[in-house]
Amino acid sequence: MMIGEHLKKVRNSKNLTQKEMAAGIVNRSFYSRVENGSSSITADNLMKILYRHELSMTDFLYNFGNTKPKLGVYQDRITAAYINKDIVTLKEIYINFKYEDIRIKRLLKFLIDELNGVANQRQFKQLNYIFFKQNKWDEETLWLVFHIMEWYEMSDLQDLIDAVIKKCNCENATDRMRHLIVRVAIKYLDICFKQDNKNKVEEIIDLLKFLPNTTDMWIYKMMAVYYDKIFHHKYDEAKSIVNILKMCN
Numbered sequence: 001m002m003i004g005e006h007l008k009k010v011r012n013s014k015n016l017t018q019k020e021m022a023a024g025i026v027n028r029s030f031y032s033r034v035e036n037g038s039s040s041i042t043a044d045n046l047m048k049i050l051y052r053h054e055l056s057m058t059d060f061l062y063n064f065g066n067t068k069p070k071l072g073v074y075q076d077r078i079t080a081a082y083i084n085k086d087i088v089t090l091k092e093i094y095i096n097f098k099y100e101d102i103r104i105k106r107l108l109k110f111l112i113d114e115l116n117g118v119a120n121q122r123q124f125k126q127l128n129y130i131f132f133k134q135n136k137w138d139e140e141t142l143w144l145v146f147h148i149m150e151w152y153e154m155s156d157l158q159d160l161i162d163a164v165i166k167k168c169n170c171e172n173a174t175d176r177m178r179h180l181i182v183r184v185a186i187k188y189l190d191i192c193f194k195q196d197n198k199n200k201v202e203e204i205i206d207l208l209k210f211l212p213n214t215t216d217m218w219i220y221k222m223m224a225v226y227y228d229k230i231f232h233h234k235y236d237e238a239k240s241i242v243n244i245l246k247m248c249n
Contacts, residue, residue, distance in 0.1 A: 003046070004035045010060070011035075014053060014073050015093065025049050071101075072176055075143050078108065082147060087115050103130055109146055124151040137163070142180035149187050153198055161188045163198060165207065175216075182208065182220045189227040201231055218244070 011021045022031035025048045026041070033039035041077060043051075050060055074093075081089040094108040110127055113119040131144045142164070149157060164184050173181070185204050192201050208224030211217040229238035 002037050003041065004037045004214060006060070006213070007041075007046075007049070008035045010053075010055065015077055015096070021053070022049065023050065023052075072139070075104075078104075078111075079143075079147070082111050082115070085115055087112060090115070101140060103127075103140070103144055106130060107147060109124075111147060121151070124148060139174060139177050139180060142177060142184060145188060146180065146184050150191055151185065154195065154199070157188065157191065159201055161185070161204070165203075179216070182211065182217070186220065186223050186227075193227065198231065201227075205231075 007021070011018070014021075018031050018035065019028045022028055026034075026044055030039060031041075034041045047057055050057055064213075072198055078090065078093060080086075081093070090108060090112050094105065094112065097105045097108065106127060113123065127144075127148055131141055140182050144159065149160070152160060163185070164181055185208060189201060189204055192198065205224050205228050208220055209228075211221050211224075213221075222245065226238055226241040226245075229235070229241065
């Protein structure tokens with residue numbers, strides 16, 4: 001496989017346009033020619049493109065010929081658009097939806113409606129039923145539930161978080177599953193703070209504080225300290241943590 005073909009597969013796996021893939025490095029017209037094999041790209045520009053999209057040159061070369069679209073990357077793009085209230089991107093993803101898991105498309109429609117202020121409890125209940133129809137706790141279910149947590153009644157949300165906590169110690173959990181479990185836990189703290197509810201808060205904070213001291217978990221540990229501060233009304237200390245997180249983007 002030529003470099004251009006591989007770049008195209010990687011770009012498609014991230015659901016990016018040619019313009020988005022090449023932005024700030026080479027123009028779209030040149031990049032298009034690289035993908036179709038009529039122009040060559042320098043190693044320097046190739047590294048810049050990969051770095052911009054958080055891909056290492058090592059991984060790019062190692063996975064040559066193995067670029068099946070990664071659902072996790074796709075999901076994270078949806079999550080980022082939702083958090084940033086980017087309805088345009090969510091609509092674009094919805095229109096170009098290409099995965100077999102129809103639950104994701106149902107969620108996309110719900111998120112778009114929610115951001116437009118027209119989502120309702122009937123839609124939420126249908127989603128909740130579809131998400132748990134198979135009574136299966138996996139990466140996809142955790143990711144799906146993360147986006148509708150604010151629609152649960154607090155008593156149901158507490159039952160949900162109980163189930164999630166039990167999964168934290170699951171030996172069969174994948175790395176992504178652990179990340180999703182922690183994200184759900186953090187969102188639970190945020191909801192509790194907004195609703196002035198402290199049920200299970202200390203338990204969740206302790207859970208987060210004792211996460212492994214690895215680089216991929218440090219930000220979650222900082223979030224645990226942040227929520228510990230705001231629940232104890234230490235707002236100045238909490239603000240200093242916010243400033244650190246902003247500096248780290």
